[in-house]
Amino acid sequence: MDRPDTTVIPPDTVWLSDPAVQSVCRAISAEGADVYFVGGCVRDALLGLDGSDVDMATNVLPQQVMQLAEAQGLKVVPTGIDHGTVTVVAGGRGHEVTTFRRDAKTDGRRADVTFCDDITLDAGRRDFTLNALYATPDGAVIDPLGTGVVDCLARRIRFINDADARIREDYLRVLRFFRFHAWYSDPQQGLDTDALDAIAQNGRGLENLSAERVGAEMSRLLAAPDPTPAVAAMQQTGVLQRVLPGSDLALLGPVVHLEASVQLPPDWRLRLVALGGEDVQPRLRMTNKDAKFVYKLRETIGDLKSLREIAYRFGLDIAQGTLILRAAMANEVLAPFQLDPLEMASKARFPVSAMDLMPALQGKALGDRLADLEAQWIASDFQLSRDALITGK
Numbered sequence: 001m002d003r004p005d006t007t008v009i010p011p012d013t014v015w016l017s018d019p020a021v022q023s024v025c026r027a028i029s030a031e032g033a034d035v036y037f038v039g040g041c042v043r044d045a046l047l048g049l050d051g052s053d054v055d056m057a058t059n060v061l062p063q064q065v066m067q068l069a070e071a072q073g074l075k076v077v078p079t080g081i082d083h084g085t086v087t088v089v090a091g092g093r094g095h096e097v098t099t100f101r102r103d104a105k106t107d108g109r110r111a112d113v114t115f116c117d118d119i120t121l122d123a124g125r126r127d128f129t130l131n132a133l134y135a136t137p138d139g140a141v142i143d144p145l146g147t148g149v150v151d152c153l154a155r156r157i158r159f160i161n162d163a164d165a166r167i168r169e170d171y172l173r174v175l176r177f178f179r180f181h182a183w184y185s186d187p188q189q190g191l192d193t194d195a196l197d198a199i200a201q202n203g204r205g206l207e208n209l210s211a212e213r214v215g216a217e218m219s220r221l222l223a224a225p226d227p228t229p230a231v232a233a234m235q236q237t238g239v240l241q242r243v244l245p246g247s248d249l250a251l252l253g254p255v256v257h258l259e260a261s262v263q264l265p266p267d268w269r270l271r272l273v274a275l276g277g278e279d280v281q282p283r284l285r286m287t288n289k290d291a292k293f294v295y296k297l298r299e300t301i302g303d304l305k306s307l308r309e310i311a312y313r314f315g316l317d318i319a320q321g322t323l324i325l326r327a328a329m330a331n332e333v334l335a336p337f338q339l340d341p342l343e344m345a346s347k348a349r350f351p352v353s354a355m356d357l358m359p360a361l362q363g364k365a366l367g368d369r370l371a372d373l374e375a376q377w378i379a380s381d382f383q384l385s386r387d388a389l390i391t392g393k
């Protein structure tokens, strides 16, 4: 087909020329089916960003996708076959291939899907115009709704069709709206007011969402370079209070700023602690590791230990987070060199062991003595040697 004015994916986009990706496309289209790249990968490529998963869409049924891929020797996993998704493994990576569909019935969380052969219907069931973009295997962009490319390039997050109706179909879209806002929107541009009104009207629906999904969205939102405007909009629409009751915006901006001023990459857990809030873990269901980090950091901000002791006892990440949070609370500025002593402290190893004090000391007396020597050693800024500690000289 001749498309004189088509937008194309920038030819230097890495995944577009990835042989594994292309082998999946060839397998699915081998008998004449259509296959397109869709969603985040097309959006990100148009914005010159890299790193999104490469998702695909096709007009053939999931069972056929499996047969076509297997016929070319590719492994397939029916990851979400009921809603049309199979994962095709090529080049050691999974590629999600989803059959065109429309959402027949929705209950605010899950949809009954009907497969179809119509790319425009498939585009219409997606959330935002910039996410309803497709590209052919050779990189020609297809914009079935007509406004996706313009909105994407203008960094505008707009619901497809009526915001209120789309939110009632799936309340997760409220959080996705703010996440995409945090990552993609032009900070000079205000948010779409229709969307904000609809969000403010539908706050109660957020209670339908599982803690895992809320947590996954919030962590991704807070990982954006500067999530402050998006979180402020969440607060204005009442969403923040529902998701994280008791949270407060005051420290978020300073923490984001301080993180950058000491040249650390964005850490969503630190931003979450900056927001505060009650019952964070039951509401967000984080991994154990993240929850431990968040709760430890909440504890260390206010306790009396020095930053060096915190670095020694709890590790560098916790100490850096504590430094930033304490500075934010005290309205102080920071510079990168202030991380150096924390790095040193996090590597310090206490030179005395129980063996050094036995058999003269045993049991509780031994434990007390070790703790006492460790405290002296920490107070010396990890300088006192083993001999000096043991002999007391």
Ligand code: ATP
Residues within 6 Å of the ligand: 038, 039, 040, 041, 052, 053, 055, 125, 126, 127, 128, 131, 132, 170, 172, 173, 176
């Ligand atoms: P990223 O993977 O970078 O988060 P993405 O846009 O690829 O961005 P996914 O969650 O992977 O996001 O979803 C893939 C596509 O599926 C989206 O681009 C969008 O078109 C559609 N989509 C995902 N979730 C929803 C939803 N809740 N409602 C409507 N469409 C959705």
Ligand code: MG
Residues within 6 Å of the ligand: 039, 040, 041, 052, 053, 055
């Ligand atoms: Mg994706």
